[in-house]
Amino acid sequence: MHIPDNYLSPVTCGVMLTAMAPIWTVSILKVKAQIKTKKETVPLIGVAAALAFLIMMFNLPIPGGTTAHAVGGTLLAVLLGPWAACLALSLTLLLQALLFGDGGVLAFGANAFNMAVIMPFVGYACYQIGRRLHHEKIGLAVGAYMGINLAALMAGVELGLQPLLFHSANGAPLYCPYGLQVTIPAMLAAHLLVAGWVEALFSVLVYQFIKKAAPSTLYQAPSASTSFKIFYGLLLGLIVLSPLGLLASGTAWGEWNTRELSQRLQAAAPTGMTHGVHFNALFSDYAIHGLSLPLGYILSAATAVLIFTLLIRVVQHDR
Template identity: 50%
Template sequence: MHIPDNYLSPLSCAVTAGVAAPVLAYSVKKVKEAVRDNREMAPMLGVASSLSFLMMMFNVPVPGGTTAHAVGSVLLAILMGPYAASISVSVALILQAFLFGDGGILALGANILNMAIIMPFAGYAIYRFFQKRNLETIGVIISSYVGLNLAALATAIELGIQPILFNDGGVALYNPYGLSVTIPAMMFTHLAVAGFVEAFFTLVIFKFVKRISPEKIQGPVMEDKKQGHSIVTKLRYFIIFLLILTPLGLLAEGTAFGEWSNEELLEILNKTNPGALLPKGLERGFEFNSIFPDYTIPNTNLSIGYILSAVTAILIFFILGKIIQTVIQSKSKTNV
């Protein structure tokens, strides 16, 4: 679901970024207020980004030779509220793009809109609908499943409209596949496989939090200051557990639909149309060289590099959480 650069036109990137920006700005405002009221929210932001990042590293095979993964946006919305979830997942996506080349730099607006805005806000609304009717567990399952698939649908539409809106004499300039291809391909993957993986992760971690936080969850868990410290500490242990298991994400072979490199796409195009050329936007588009492309570390084997990439990200998220906590505390003292 991570759209690479050049699969969307510059205009599409600008529009999606323009839609995402005000939502993120308002989310930042709401999170600042939450951190001032509950100090544990700051480290939880780092923990939440780590959780989402790790969940996205567990690729699962999908029929057809592609892969898919969970995101964790709805889980974080249930634990912290949709505004904090939006910020945490956005930070994870930004780090993935710049440090590991997972998702495009110019396409960040689209990826944030899909996975860090549509998914947590829609999923949280569905969860609250069921929770208010004392159907909490069902709500967790359905909200996470539907939330992921809504994000996948948005991705499919963004990719699928490219050859319709941006072409040169009928030849696609960016993503070459129209809606008749992108929607079935994306939705089959996520309805049949990824949605269930998302629901499984969400339910397991939610039940884990419920066990260490026995009070009934009426709203975001982190609104309860007494429970906050315990949740942050226990989730850190859970993150270490997931970190050890991250090499399992390497077992799934193949590239997710719409996330191909230029070489992979050209090979796919030539299977159905020998002699096909890359769309001009992909061939001549923006290129960014990340530090650790595809979660690889120079001079290490694949599994070790995968783990070290995850460790690097978690340390960055931890530091960011500490910085936020320090800044908020210093402002609070100044205001006093």
């Protein structure tokens, strides 16, 4: 679901980034107000960002030779509240793009809208309905499933609109070459059939674990003294297990580089893609030069957790 650079036109990227600006602004204001009553919100944002990063490293095989992954957007909204979850997921997506080349730098606004807005807010709304009906776990599961699939639908729409809106004089697509009739079914199939169910199951299991081990950290719980040892244990376990994400071979649908896309098309990639921005991330695809892929995966996961921890320490110190 991470849209790479050059699949969306610069105009589309600019529109999506502009749309995210007021959302991020409101998120910051909402979180500042939340911190006054729940001081643990700041460190929890760092933990949640790291948790989402690790969840997304576990790729799932999809029929047809592609992959997908869970995100944890609804889980983060239940843990932090939807506005703080939006900030945490945005931080995760930004780090993925800048340091690991997962998702485009120019496409950051679109990816943030899909995964840091649609997922947590839709998921949290479903959770709240379930909670009012005294079936919060069902609400959480439905919210997680609905959130990730609606985010996938939006990504499919963004990609599928490109040939309609941006093409050459002779009608050749300049960016994503697939229309809505291809992108929407392709994006939804992977998430309706596989990723959505994993998202729901993982969200419920982790929610149950947190509710028993650290219930005061949940957004709806009264503020209380919080121990973060349980969260760091969870993150450490996911870091160690992260190479399991390598078992699923193949590139996620719509995340191919220009060479892979040309092979699929059996023709040259659209000119807007070949002449677009090509940002080279330091640890592209979570690989570290000179190390085996599993070890590079583990070190990439550990590096991300360390960066989020240090970032939150800096924010807490400034406050």
